Amino acid sequence: xxxxxxxxxxxxxxxxxxxxxxxxxxxxxxxxxxxxxxxxxxxxxxxxxxxxxxxxxxxxxxxxxxxxxxxxxxxxxxxxxxxxxxxxxxxxxxxxxxxxxxxxxxxxxxxxxxxxxxxxxxxxxxxxxxxxxxxxxxxxxxxxxxxxxxxxxxxxxxxxxxxxxxxxxxxxxxxxxxx
Numbered sequence: 001x002x003x004x005x006x007x008x009x010x011x012x013x014x015x016x017x018x019x020x021x022x023x024x025x026x027x028x029x030x031x032x033x034x035x036x037x038x039x040x041x042x043x044x045x046x047x048x049x050x051x052x053x054x055x056x057x058x059x060x061x062x063x064x065x066x067x068x069x070x071x072x073x074x075x076x077x078x079x080x081x082x083x084x085x086x087x088x089x090x091x092x093x094x095x096x097x098x099x100x101x102x103x104x105x106x107x108x109x110x111x112x113x114x115x116x117x118x119x120x121x122x123x124x125x126x127x128x129x130x131x132x133x134x135x136x137x138x139x140x141x142x143x144x145x146x147x148x149x150x151x152x153x154x155x156x157x158x159x160x161x162x163x164x165x166x167x168x169x170x171x172x173x174x175x176x177x178x179x
Contacts, residue, residue, distance in 0.1 A: 010069070011066075011081070059164055079167065080161075099145050
């Protein structure tokens with residue numbers, strides 16, 4: 001029973017840190033008014049941080065902390081549970097932040113639609129205005145909170161599951177059956 005509490009604690013704490021790190025990276029890009037279309041390098045850095053560096057770092061820290069708190073032992077299942085908890089908590093934080101952000105700054109979605117329009121026109125100059133408008137209707141549907149919140153949670157949790165499988169396989173240390 002004690003290990004379950006520790007699993008939850010380490011997963012929750014590191015999930016909050018991971019979520020805050022993703023939110024902070026978004027806020028920095030937004031506050032500095034960085035256009036990720038004109039600065040794809042910064043967009044790539046932001047994506048690498050959010051989907052590679054941060055999840056690996058915080059899942060590793062959570063599992064390592066859990067293992068240390070349990071006398072150096074952690075089963076593969078406990079590692080997996082801890083890592084997925086980190087990703088799930090972070091994804092919920094990011095989804096809630098996105099919802100609040102879009103309520104506070106409703107013009108943000110319109111800005112993104114304008115950026116998407118520019119990209120489509122640049123990449124496919126042969127598209128008619130009607131084709132672009134039809135595509136933007138679909139983009140707007142996928143950007144709605146009813147779609148984006150569950151997708152954010154599913155995507156980040158799935159990525160966390162994959163990283164947790166790998167990190168758990170590396171860090172696991174089963175408690176001996178007989179002492």
